[in-house]
Amino acid sequence: MSLSSRRISSPFNPMAGVDVEALEDQMRIAALDGLRGYAQDHYGTVKQYHETEYISKNMAAGYQVLREPAWNKGTSFGPDERVSKNLTGLIPHVLESLETQCMRALRMINSRTTNVDKYLYLSTLKSQNIDLFYRLLIDNVAQMMPLVYTPTIGDVCLQYSTLYTRPEALYISIKQRKSIATILRNWPYPEPSICVVTDGSRILGLGDLGVNGVGIPIGKLALYTAAAGIHPEKTLPIVLDCGTANEDNLRDPLYLGLRTKRVSQEVALEFMDEFMTAVKEVYPNMLVQFEDFETEKAFLYLDRYKKEKCFNDDIQGTGAVVLAGYMGAVNLSAVPIEDQRLVFMGAGSAGVGVAKQVMAYYTSRGMSEKQARDKFYLVDTKGLVTTDRGDNLADHKRIFARSDNNGHQFSTLEAVIEYVKPTALIGLTATFGVFTESVVRALKVSVDAGGLGRRPILFPLSNPLTKAECTFEQAMTWTEGSAIFASGSPFSPFTTRIGDKSVTYYPNQGNNVYVFPGLGLGAILAKASRVTDDMVYTSAAALSGCLNKEEIRLGLIYPKIERVRDASVVVAREVMKAARREGVSLLPEETWVEWEEWGDVALTAWIKKQVYDPRL
Numbered sequence: 080m081s082l083s084s085r086r087i088s089s090p091f092n093p094m095a096g097v098d099v100e101a102l103e104d105q106m107r108i109a110a111l112d113g114l115r116g117y118a119q120d121h122y123g124t125v126k127q128y129h130e131t132e133y134i135s136k137n138m139a140a141g142y143q144v145l146r147e148p149a150w151n152k153g154t155s156f157g158p159d160e161r162v163s164k165n166l167t168g169l170i171p172h173v174l175e176s177l178e179t180q181c182m183r184a185l186r187m188i189n190s191r192t193t194n195v196d197k198y199l200y201l202s203t204l205k206s207q208n209i210d211l212f213y214r215l216l217i218d219n220v221a222q223m224m225p226l227v228y229t230p231t232i233g234d235v236c237l238q239y240s241t242l243y244t245r246p247e248a249l250y251i252s253i254k255q256r257k258s259i260a261t262i263l264r265n266w267p268y269p270e271p272s273i274c275v276v277t278d279g280s281r282i283l284g285l286g287d288l289g290v291n292g293v294g295i296p297i298g299k300l301a302l303y304t305a306a307a308g309i310h311p312e313k314t315l316p317i318v319l320d321c322g323t324a325n326e327d328n329l330r331d332p333l334y335l336g337l338r339t340k341r342v343s344q345e346v347a348l349e350f351m352d353e354f355m356t357a358v359k360e361v362y363p364n365m366l367v368q369f370e371d372f373e374t375e376k377a378f379l380y381l382d383r384y385k386k387e388k389c390f391n392d393d394i395q396g397t398g399a400v401v402l403a404g405y406m407g408a409v410n411l412s413a414v415p416i417e418d419q420r421l422v423f424m425g426a427g428s429a430g431v432g433v434a435k436q437v438m439a440y441y442t443s444r445g446m447s448e449k450q451a452r453d454k455f456y457l458v459d460t461k462g463l464v465t466t467d468r469g470d471n472l473a474d475h476k477r478i479f480a481r482s483d484n485n486g487h488q489f490s491t492l493e494a495v496i497e498y499v500k501p502t503a504l505i506g507l508t509a510t511f512g513v514f515t516e517s518v519v520r521a522l523k524v525s526v527d528a529g530g531l532g533r534r535p536i537l538f539p540l541s542n543p544l545t546k547a548e549c550t551f552e553q554a555m556t557w558t559e560g561s562a563i564f565a566s567g568s569p570f571s572p573f574t575t576r577i578g579d580k581s582v583t584y585y586p587n588q589g590n591n592v593y594v595f596p597g598l599g600l601g602a603i604l605a606k607a608s609r610v611t612d613d614m615v616y617t618s619a620a621a622l623s624g625c626l627n628k629e630e631i632r633l634g635l636i637y638p639k640i641e642r643v644r645d646a647s648v649v650v651a652r653e654v655m656k657a658a659r660r661e662g663v664s665l666l667p668e669e670t671w672v673e674w675e676e677w678g679d680v681a682l683t684a685w686i687k688k689q690v691y692d693p694r695l
């Protein structure tokens with residue numbers, strides 16, 4: 080037996096044959112078990128002895144400046160600042176531009192072999208130098224966004240118990256429900272403008288991840304800053320810990336959340352009421368984005384708090400972004416909008432949210448609600464959603480339940496396609512591969528039957544990539560390149576040979592990142608007292624008009640991701656105007672009168688002046 084295994088081999092030793100390392104591991108865990116519990120293991124109020132004090136940037140000096148990520152400029156501190164802040168000698172003598180620092184960071188990222196490692200590097204950078212992190216993200220958004228957001232963030236959430244090194248959010252456990260206001264006040268940056276909150280119950284398509292879902296609010300808020308320029312100090316990620324149904328997490332000794340089953344919906348609702356009350360008390364102007372709550376809670380909270388300053392990204396943000404893409408796709412498809420028949424695979428928060436937005440578009444074009452609803456066929460795990468299917472339909476599905484099926488039920492997607500002959504297929508199931516070859520080919524056949532040159536709309540929108548209903552390559556291969564394609568997470572372009580020619584197809588990313596940053600920015604800048612349906616709808620219409628000539632030439636339906644910041648400004652501007660129309664903007668009337676005189680160009684310029692754009 081090798082010495083290095085540290086297995087005790089002497090026959091006289093009572094520990095003979097014992098693997099010491101394994102034993103030490105067990106002992107470590109046992110020791111931890113003794114400690115394991117919660118800092119505050121009761122439901123009482125936490126006493127706070129003093130208010131959080133915000134240190135002023137101008138007062139800080141030396142190491143304190145370098146350690147505060149919002150103040151640290153690394154090697155870009157100029158000579159005067161180095162003197163006034165006592166930094167001389169604490170950093171290398173060289174003076175570098177932000178761009179040079181970005182080059183170093185890029186080189187580091189490119190040297191890492193896994194995406195999670197790249198994420199970890201970026202996350203460390205964010206905790207050291209916020210301006211550098213955001214400059215890098217903004218200038219390299221196509222490369223960085225998949226690292227800080229879907230798909231990598233999905234892996235990060237799955238491994239969060241192990242990857243955790245430092246807090247980046249507020250963690251509010253249901254055990255601390257009497258202290259929510261105190262916890263909110265402990266956030267180190269004053270007066271946040273926007274929070275993204277989840278209870279981790281449906282993280283992307285990965286299910287219930289409990290507090291490990293916190294990566295999603297962190298990632299979404301990084302995009303609020305990168306894609307819309309909301310100042311990073313004004314963003315607040317929050318995870319509400321209500322327990323989890325995730326057995327892997329419950330078993331993992333490193334899991335950071337409550338080690339209990341998820342509390343009942345009734346208790347979760349009381350907790351949510353307390354949370355929303357505390358938010359109103361502590362940060363009355365803060366916009367709340369609900370994110371990745373499981374279906375029933377998502378709809379319930381959106382309805383319950385509709386008079387508050389909040390919106391649900393999965394229902395409304397996704398609805399708006401897919402509507403925007405659909406508007407463009409209809410034009411490319413050569414199928415008149417009246418002839419479009421849409422099959423939705425997945426009838427949850429996103430599926431129904433999208434169907435409702437598209438329906439609003441139809442009714443805005445003069446169709447009656449019934450005529451509009453007739454265009455939609457929703458499918459869930461039990462098949463086509465019908466009024467007489469025999470199960471107890473969840474409330475959110477009822478509006479789209481078909482009653483024209485003459486008693487027939489359709490339990491598979493193939494059967495639905497055969498029956499409906501759709502022109503568009505939208506996937507929001509969180510299930511990889513449900514758009515099989517036969518499904519996609521059947522979609523193409525039903526579209527081809529309508530006439531030459533018609534193109535199917537195919538949106539496998541589930542996240543992350545491991546949950547996509549089909550890949551881009553599959554979509555292009557099975558439709559001979561004719562599908563108008565959008566996916567939730569980014570696919571690479573696909574190049575193939577047709578005869579002796581090489582042809583490259585370009586995918587679209589149909590992700591709510593094209594909407595929520597601009598919607599949030601618009602609501603904040605307009606000082607909207609709430610987010611109305613019209614503001615959400617307007618965000619879709621605004622986004623659909625954002626394509627430039629090159630994007631139109633390439634047959635895209637969304638702006639390239641490199642232009643997401645331009646799109647967000649347009650979305651924000653139109654959302655602001657919608658807030659005014661709807662009477663929810665609390666800006667003084669004179670301001671609006673002035674803007675109306677100036678027009679869109681001036682309002683756009685004003686928005687651009689308000690936003691964060693790290694340049695030293």
Ligand SMILES: NC(=O)C1=CN([C@@H]2O[C@H](COP(=O)(O)OP(=O)(O)OC[C@H]3O[C@@H](n4cnc5c(N)ncnc54)[C@H](O)[C@@H]3O)[C@@H](O)[C@H]2O)C=CC1
Binds near residue numbers: 568
């Ligand atoms: N691209 C984007 O911007 C967005 C994408 N999503 C993605 O959409 C997916 C679903 O999200 P939610 O609607 O919030 O989840 P959900 O849990 O509310 O809904 C899922 C729906 O899919 C159905 N379903 C599941 N497996 C199925 C199968 N094999 N066949 C037919 N139906 C099936 C369920 O019955 C349910 O109706 C997730 O993967 C999420 O990441 C969500 C929001 C935005």
Ligand SMILES: CC(=O)C(=O)O
Binds near residue numbers: 229371393590
């Ligand atoms: C993109 C997003 O919000 C989701 O997949 O849940």
Ligand SMILES: [Mg+2]
Binds near residue numbers: 370371392
């Ligand atoms: Mg989401």
